[in-house]
Amino acid sequence: DAGVTQSPTHLIKTRGQQVTLRCSPISGHKSVSWYQQVLGQGPQFIFQYYEKEERGRGNFPDRFSARQFPNYSSELNVNALLLGDSALYLCASSGLLNLGGNTIYFGEGSWLTVV
């Protein structure tokens, strides 16, 4: 079975550009969350989507946006990139709320470098 897949795995952008990161959850999972992990820190929650609706948002500026598609895949968009947006962006997938316990599965992440 395929795990959580993210693309691209690595990318370099310049300040002011826009980036779109993509995530496909584990088959059957309806919840997707996005996290940002800056070097030396733990992941920070950005967004959670469940059944195509935003269910939570972390303390990130409006330059960050996301959406979930009917097939439960998701995109994270970041506009007007800043140097500080350089990080590992992790997508996490989880199943039905009362099925499979509380396990959340992370993808391998997208490494974003802003120069």
Next chain:
Amino acid sequence: RKEVEQDPGPFNVPEGATVAFNCTYSNSASQSFFWYRQDCRKEPKLLMSVYSSGNEDGRFTAQLNRASQYISLLIRDSKLSDSATYLCVVNPLLFSSGSARQLTFGSGTQLTVLP
């Protein structure tokens, strides 16, 4: 004050040693607790959930003290393969809540097991 605080380490221990990591959290309403393991430049992976009664998985023992808002992880008989960053994770919501799975991560404790 950070929501989840961990000693960043690094902890450098010889093979076979016992090592303990501690974590405190600030939100007394937190409902679920975990330890995740993250290898260098990889995604976090669930190591174990943490329960008030304490739980053990092989060489790993986790404890939760709700009164003190304190979580611990004990690793016995350390192996070289245990070298990683250990992330303390807290979720303010119950597993069965109808809403977000928003995890709050500590910054991680780095462990290196030496031959």
